[in-house]
Structures are given as C-alpha cells and as structure tokens.
Amino acid sequence: xxxxxxxxxxxxxxxxxxxxxxxxxxxxxxxxxxxxxxxxxxxxxxxxxxxxxxxxxxxxxxxxxxxxxxxxxxxxxxxxxxxxxxxxxxxxxxxxxxxxxxxxxxxxxxxxxxxxxxxxxxxxxxxxxxxxxxxxxxxxxxxxxxxxxxxxxxxxxxxxxxxxxxxxxxxxxxxxxxxxxxxxxxxxx
Numbered sequence: 001x002x003x004x005x006x007x008x009x010x011x012x013x014x015x016x017x018x019x020x021x022x023x024x025x026x027x028x029x030x031x032x033x034x035x036x037x038x039x040x041x042x043x044x045x046x047x048x049x050x051x052x053x054x055x056x057x058x059x060x061x062x063x064x065x066x067x068x069x070x071x072x073x074x075x076x077x078x079x080x081x082x083x084x085x086x087x088x089x090x091x092x093x094x095x096x097x098x099x100x101x102x103x104x105x106x107x108x109x110x111x112x113x114x115x116x117x118x119x120x121x122x123x124x125x126x127x128x129x130x131x132x133x134x135x136x137x138x139x140x141x142x143x144x145x146x147x148x149x150x151x152x153x154x155x156x157x158x159x160x161x162x163x164x165x166x167x168x169x170x171x172x173x174x175x176x177x178x179x180x181x182x183x184x185x186x187x188x189x
Contacts, residue, residue, distance in 0.1 A: 006085050008049045011078045014039055017073055032061050032088045045164055047157040050085030051110035083108055086165050091150045096144050099132045104142055111167055120170035140178050149179050
C-alpha cells in the first residue's frame with residue numbers, strides 16, 4: 001500500500017540575481033537556500049512528486065553559473081523533500097468549501113479544489129436555497145463547512161498555469177460521507 005506522504009530527492013536550478021550576492025555580504029549558500037524556499041513556495045507542486053510540504057535535507061549546492069543575460073547566477077541544488085502526492089484509492093477527510101447543483105468542492109491539506117460530483121453521492125439529493133446542501137435518505141447533510149470522508153476516485157495533473165492536481169472524489173462505499181470531527185478541520189500538513 002502506498003502512502004500519499006512521500007520523500008523525494010529533487011534537483012533543480014535556483015536563480016539568484018548577481019546583485020543580491022554582491023550587495024548582501026552574506027555567504028552565497030544561505031542566499032541560495034532562502035531562494036530555494038521561495039522558489040518552492042511559488043512552484044507549489046510537481047507532477048511526479050506532488051505538493052511540496054518541507055525540505056528535509058539539502059544534499060548539495062553546486063557552483064553558480066552565469067546566465068546568458070549576465071544578471072543572474074544559476075545554482076544547481078539537490079535536496080530531499082517531504083511531499084503530498086494524491087493517489088487513487090486513498091481515503092481522506094475534506095471540508096466542504098462550495099456547494100453547487102452538480103456537486104461539492106472540498107479542501108484537504110494542500111489540495112483546495114477536490115470535486116465530489118452528485119453522481120458519486122448515492123442517495124443524496126440537492127436542496128436549493130440561500131445555503132444549498134445535499135440531503136441523504138437518512139437525513140445526513142453535506143453543506144459548507146461539513147467534514148466529508150471520501151475516497152480519491154481520480155487524479156490528474158493540471159495542464160494549466162496553476163500547478164496542482166485535479167482530484168475527483170467519491171462517497172460511494174462503506175464508512176464514507178459526512179463525519180463529525182470535534183474541532184478537527186481537515187488534514188493539516
């Protein structure tokens with residue numbers, strides 16, 4: 001069985017303005033590491049690795065090479081990162097952020113747009129109004145701010161500029177659906 005929490009060795013180039021190294025008076029390595037953190041925050045996720053959660057160890061920082069414009073240095077950096085890689089079949093708990101006639105959107109950890117279509121909510125019917133919700137035959141409700149245990153039904157890497165995974169969810173199965181979490185508001189990473 002695979003876990004969605006993974007550790008990967010990753011190599012990438014960290015771009016640092018030449019002026020920043022000249023003007024700071026700091027060791028280039030500390031500037032490169034700070035830039036690495038900022039770069040990963042902007043990248044957010046990678047298709048083969050998942051969502052970057054934290055760097056666990058920096059393995060190496062190579063020599064900076066001058067870019068073609070001569071205004072930047074590019075440092076090859078190898079590091080280990082703990083990531084969150086969504087996989088089909090995993091059971092998670094998410095919080096409903098939006099309800100529409102076609103289904104609901106959930107958030108869970110670094111994933112902010114998990115879609116649970118009404119077709120994957122057996123025995124639930126849409127109820128419109130100012131605060132729409134889905135109501136099941138046993139009177140349980142799926143509405144904004146409700147925690148829902150779901151299974152990851154489908155995963156696809158987004159091909160848009162937004163670096164994220166598109167997740168399809170299902171509550172068609174045993175022990176899936178709305179849950180009481182007593183103050184817990186989703187998977188915190």
